[in-house]
Amino acid sequence: EAGVVQSPRYKIIEKKQPVAFWCNPISGHNTLYWYLQNLGQGPELLIRYENEEAVDDSQLPKDRFSAERLKGVDSTLKIQPAELGDSAVYLCASGQGRGTEAFFGQGTRLTVV
């Protein structure tokens, strides 16, 4: 069974430029998460979807970040414009709902210069 697939693995952009990350969850998983992981820290939730609905986006900086999950499968996370402080690893995970374990992709390492 294929795991969570994220692309790209690495991205370097100049500040003020836009960037997008893509995630394909495990087939059949209705819950999808985007997490942000800064160096030396644990992941922190940006947004959580149940099917197409964003059920928790309270920590998503909505002035520059947006996300969508079309048809309740793949998801895209966008930053526009990127700032230096956005340099981090962006992790996507999927699961089967409340209380179950989430499975993570390899992440996208973003460097903003």
Next chain:
Amino acid sequence: AQKVTQAQTEISVVEKEDVTLDCVYETRDTTYYLFWYKQPPSGELVFLIRRNSFDEQNEISGRYSWNFQKSTSSFNFTITASQVVDSAVYFCALSGPASGTYKYIFGTGTRLKVLA
């Protein structure tokens, strides 16, 4: 509030030593879930175990074992006879309704270095 504390930032052991990684959590939920994940240098978080708050039985899986104690709000992880391949960052996480929508609250991780 929900919180996970991993007080050990980094641990170094020599191969074949046993090592215990500590995890202390805070929650007001009566039903909640605890997890351990491993993050090797490749970066992917690998799921190791899930425990629900009503199951305090300790669990053993090969060289790995977990000790869940509600009385002390701890969910510790022990690796027996450690190996170099165990070198990674290990995260403890908590999920429950008080977090809002069962999101995972992660600790700051413990970096384990196993020396040959």
